[in-house]
Amino acid sequence: MSDAMLGKALLIRAVECDQSGRILEAQTLYQDGIAQLMSFVHSEPDEVKKKGFLTRIKEYIDRADAIKARVNGKMMLGEVVTHLSIEENDTGNDYDQIFGQYMTDKTIEIMLEEPYLTQNYQFQNLIRFLELAVTNCKHLKYIRLITKKDTNNLDQQKTNLGQIKADLERRQIAFYIKYEDTLHDRKIFLSNGYIIKIGRGLHFYKASNPMYSIGLTNYKYRKCLQTDVDIWRTTK
Template sequence: MNVDSMAVNILKRGVEFDTKKRYTEALVCYQEGLQILIDRMKEECDDDVKKYLKERVEDYMGRAENIKKLIAKQKESGKFHEQVQIKNNSTGHSYKTLFGRFLDKDVQYVIVEDPYIRNFHQCQNFLRLCELLVTSCSDLKKIELVTTKDNKSADVQMKYFKELRNNLMKYNIQFFAKYSDTLHDRQIVLDSGWIIKIGRGLDIFKPLENKFCLGVYDLDLRQCHETTVDIMHSKHVKQSS
């Protein structure tokens, strides 16, 4: 039977993520695919087609519920770990795609640790992250950045941070930049418990060929460097000072 191809593709992708143990991504796909099937089932008049759609809905709803329980169990035991391998020159890895599913109303403050938020394109990547946080986390109160000081252009770096701080104040969000000479780890810590560790930090995107090509604004179209993203959960995340 001809089930909506969009739902089929989304649900197939969910199964692929499920098989790779990328459970949170699988859950998002199952939920999106299920909504399409449910909407289609409500509009269907043919009883046979409606019965087929109902069976598919019940099947994938069962898969989604099992994943929810598995994620909850792993979070409770502190053993949740999901890994994404980003291949060299691959696309489809914007910040929203990588970890946007963890950004919601439960997130009130975020700590970003990345030693290389110094020159213009690195600060611009951080700005893109801040945009995503502001649009996704409705109750966001504070963003804290821990990075290293750019000894060659410290004034310019501080200027970028000051401008960002003043802008975020318009959204009632506090921004603090702290400097560390020994910082090496790269991670994003959400007070909801999620911890996203990116091997290269925010600087995963390759330079564009020119300023008028795909990928200038949509980061899912930008080629990436090879790196690994590890996603974990802790009931006791680092507290902001």
């Protein structure tokens, strides 16, 4: 498929997602579609045609910018509805117990900002979170993960995330991975209007000790590191 045809297909899907309220996925599709069309336009020798393409591309850029402003606005505005302080060595704090009630069948998109995904236990925490999302969010269609690159073993990180992406897509859930090396924030944005902010992100559990003991797979029995959790409800 040519750059122009691929770009057009991506932008058609972007508009469909935009109109159906799937703004996170629409944002990604707009960006990818615009990039494909720009690649095509640069090689277009006809200046009149090129000008027409650029005018059309500008319209899609404006749509993408409008979505970005909406997402950023939701991130900045809202009110805290729940605050939880988890103390050192506390138990009874599985993801489901902390914020499962906010992950509902009205959640069709999730954005997860988790800087650190390099160690096996961190990928296990990610899977545990995604299992909760798939279980609670019956109509989930799109997940965007923002993380840092593993500078020591990038190939393994990409392999692990590739396996997760393939598995989610078999379940008809699109999984988009974005690397931001300056990322520090840790939060979970749910399209039903809630934002979950955890001081340590997903990684506030201590290792089960000994390994083969209660808590290995059921996190409510795991001892925790000290952290704070704030649940925000965003404005519409």
